Amino acid sequence: MTQTPQTNRSTEHLNVEKLNAFIDGELPPNEQQGIEQHLTGCHACTLRVLSTTQLKAATARAGHRFAPPPEALARFTAQLRLQPQTRTKKPVRIYSMPSLRPLAWAALGAAILLTVSLFGWRQFHQTNNLAAELLDQHLATLSSGATPQVLSTDRHTVKPWFQGRLPFSFNLPDGVALPPDTTLKGADLTYLNGQPAALLLFTIHKHEVSIFLMQRTGGPILSALPRTRSGFTIHSATTHDLRIVAVSDVNPADLDNLIAALVKAQSPV
């Protein structure tokens, strides 16, 4: 068979892309009719259409292959509902970029410059304040009179307690997944930088450890946090959705092991 130009004329064979578009219902009605007319008289093209249609149907069946786990939809829906609605605060949005006038662009440029220069300064102060805040909260948990709002070593008690209290969810490692001689004591609901956070209280070799879990989106930037303050270690990590900060006077390596166990617990098996 010789190669033929792309055409609708009923005497010439169908171009392969035309044939595919015909099968996929992508042609305008007049072209569709032209091809149908051609097919009434052309055995070769009819067979090609038939074969390709069968292949399409078989691919559709074979491609529907992976079904989600049965409980996944409920889980995902719940997570969606926990997601805060940051965008709905502003009732009116103006995003029509091409309509912005040159003056507005100049103002935008100046604003960006100002923001960039202020950012470094602000971040330094923010992280410094955050470190003080973290340490204060940790010291508060050390005082003998302080009892956590939820007092339990059972992760199945601690985690559900936060439901409805926090706009996000997190996983707790089970006892086996925790580093040796590390125990969960309880938990508190707290606020950092004006954002709700989960405060988990652990002990490692009788040293008290405070773990703060907060949402990654909109949360403070932790990369610039000092690694120690007033003799306490402050280590942090981020997961996909969470920021995790640990404060303690325990050996930093042990603290890192606990953080690693928490990070690991956030990725589903």
Added chain:
Amino acid sequence: MFNSQCLPVYAVSLLTRNLRQTEALRTMPSPTTHNETFEQLALPLFASLYNNAFWLTRNQAEAEDLVQETFSKALRAFDSFQPGTNFKAWIFRILRNTFLTTRTGIAASRTVFLEDHPDTLDTAAGVTPEDTLIRLDNQAALHTALEQLHPPLREVLLLCEVEEIKYKDIAVILDVPIGTVMSRISRARRTLRQLLQPQFGKSL
């Protein structure tokens, strides 16, 4: 011409484009309505998104993470969705862009070699039309053939056959011209046919 080197840049440009807001003045509904509308549109697509995510990642945990992140991103960006346009194409595009920035996606994009040029007739000289008839009742053979198919070809085929998305919307999801969609579909079907033929012999 191989375009593998361009792909990481291509992925980034897709992301920025995806985030670009093109709406003019628009009043948002209350948060409840906003969320409910999103759920009404997104949740029925859950199984399709998961299936597609699994084909992309080839791993259950990664597929679940990918869909979850897609939902989360889509809800956050729901203001930029224009009512009346194709929501399915919009959210599949977010899924794909999200995949391209994952470790698996970046690794996959490095190994992509694909020529995009218009296909010529697939009935080569000496092959009779009857030879193009192949047996398709063997599901296992089809699964194997689909797995062997080059990822960009499999991707376009799944969007077309399984999700029944129109060429123009596939072009939006993949961020390629519609002509490229057409030539990839042609090539994907031809390759799939070639992969299926040796297993059953040429003339059936």
